[in-house]
Amino acid sequence: MxxxxxxxxxxxxxxxxxxxxTGEQLLASLTPPAQFANASFDNYRPDADYPSQQQAVDTLRVFSAAAPAKSGGFLGLGRRKKSDGDQKPGVYLDGGFGVGKTHLLAALWHAASGRKLFGTFIEYTALVGALGYAKTVELLKGTALICIDEFELDDPGDTMMMTRLIGDLVTGGTRFAATSNTPPNALGEGRFAASDFLREIHAMSGNFTTLRIDGLDFxxxxxxxxxxxxxxxxxxxxxxxxxxxxxxxxxxxxxxxxxxxxxxxxxxxxxxxxxxxxxxxxxxxxxxxxxxxxxxxxxxxxxxxxxxxxxxxxxxxxxxxxxxxxxxxxxxxxxxxxxxxxxxxxxxxx
Missing domain, CATH: 3.40.50 (Rossmann fold)
Incomplete structure (x- = not known):
């Protein structure tokens, strides 16, 4: 016992x-939870009544196989100008609770190659709190894929910090995948003065491919x-x-x-x-x-x-x-x- x-x-x-x-222990724990240890695109069961579920699987398969960007800016800070054919560096799973977003996020993590991390939004903010911003960026640079479950911007500090962190990492080629119950351009609504941070929120939103996943709570x-x-x-x-x-x-x-x-x-x-x-x-x-x-x-x-x-x-x-x-x-x-x-x-x- x-x-x-x-x-x-x-x-x-x-x-x-x-x-x-410790921050180091937190970083080491950034893997999918035990219940999603074997999550895959194949064992996700899309509901035939909601085609967006299968569409999300298909899109994520392509995203997992694509090569990460070599440069460019998440917030317009990079030096390479995007062409219309470029794949966005982030994919954002927007949908109600219980439609399998976390399963799909874990499946993407398992399918991706290279160094990869999986954690909740609160774990990443805690990592910055434990290690400091500069050290967190240093440790995360070079990561091929960062998965963020339950992405929420509940206060202005989180908004600014996560926007900056994602921007700094994407310029080095890191890609992001996130889940949330709220579309990226609506993050923070009803919680704080989101209108004061529209520039940051919209800049972040514009660099995600948003996948709407409809369905019932399983x-x-x-x-x-x-x-x-x-x-x-x-x-x-x-x-x-x-x-x-x-x-x-x-x-x-x-x-x-x-x-x-x-x-x-x-x-x-x-x-x-x-x-x-x-x-x-x-x-x-x-x-x-x-x-x-x-x-x-x-x-x-x-x-x-x-x-x-x-x-x-x-x-x-x-x-x-x-x-x-x-x-x-x-x-x-x-x-x-x-x-x-x-x-x-x-x-x-x-």
């Missing part, structure tokens, strides 16, 4: 976990309409069964768990979920604080990547975000998280 930092006690609660991670097709709920006795039974089988099961009061997330940088949530096999949460309540909600979204993303089942009591986890959140600028993030929580609580059923 996993022990704490001193190696003296088994982990029984997520609030025991406050892992640290997780909602396979599960019920809300997250599974159990009672205290059911949670106890699930935790005891997991521990009896030699698995690491944590149990936390939901409010205490949410408060604890504020003490751990979201880039470290990956190491938190690495430490456990089952999460149990008592007394789930509706959230009304945006920062708490966004931290929960980031944690659920990592739990989903790790295919980590969750058992919970109280209100369904799918109802944890209040109406103001679900109608605000982060609506798509919250709905994606709802979909993932439904899937994770369904996975906890025997």
């Amino acid at each position: 996993t022990t704490d930092a001193l190696g003296t006690a088994p982990v029984t609660s997520l609030t025991q976990l406050a892992p640290t991670i 997780r909602r097709r396979a599960t019920s309409g809300q997250a599974e709920v159990t009672d205290a006795a059911g949670i106890t039974a699930a935790v005891e069964a997991a521990r009896a089988a030699g698995r690491v099961a944590t149990r936390d009061d939901f409010t205490a768990f949410v408060d604890h997330l504020a003490t751990v940088h979201p880039s470290r949530y990956l190491k938190m979920v690495d430490a456990v096999d089952l999460i149990a949460l008592d007394d789930v309540v509706e959230l009304h604080d945006q920062m708490q909600a966004l931290r929960l979204v980031a944690f659920i993303d990592r739990a989903y990547d790790a295919e980590l089942p969750i058992v919970a009591s109280g209100i369904p986890l799918s109802e944890v975000f209040d109406e103001a959140m679900l109608s605000g600028g982060f609506r798509k993030k919250y709905l994606r998280s709802v979909s993932r929580m439904i899937a994770l609580t369904a996975a906890s059923k025997p």
Whole structure:
């Protein structure tokens, strides 16, 4: 069973976990999550009712096989003038949650040759935070392909930093692929004064080939309409069964768990979920604080990547975000998280 930092006690609660991670460790972790270790274009199953899914596969196959540009500027900073026949250095998968964008991004990563990286948007921003901008650029230069999952520009600082980072790397021949629930020219809408940054956003947008992927959320097709709920006795039974089988099961009061997330940088949530096999949460309540909600979204993303089942009591986890959140600028993030929580609580059923 996993022990704490001193190696003296088994982990029984997520609030025991406050892992640290260095920039070098973060860089080494930039590979597809375990559930996409074998993702390929061949095992993606496009929905025949939505031709854009097959079109995305076909376009990405071509993109994966194409040679990267030798020079040129992502933001018009390069010295080579593009011709109409040049392939853009970036491809951007825009679509609703649950249509397989991350699968396709991982498939592209596996198909591409040369040095390649795969991480979430928040992991790249954390990398810059840990190493500094100049060192990050130095370490990433020469990378053939950088895949960015869940691309979001939630604040002006991220907008400027990611625009600059992508521009500096593309001038050296690096290509980019990204997924998002928002078209690139609409990033930041409803979240900050995006109009003040239209030049940067539009410059970035103009250098991506945008692939719109339509379809239904495959997780909602396979599960019920809300997250599974159990009672205290059911949670106890699930935790005891997991521990009896030699698995690491944590149990936390939901409010205490949410408060604890504020003490751990979201880039470290990956190491938190690495430490456990089952999460149990008592007394789930509706959230009304945006920062708490966004931290929960980031944690659920990592739990989903790790295919980590969750058992919970109280209100369904799918109802944890209040109406103001679900109608605000982060609506798509919250709905994606709802979909993932439904899937994770369904996975906890025997």
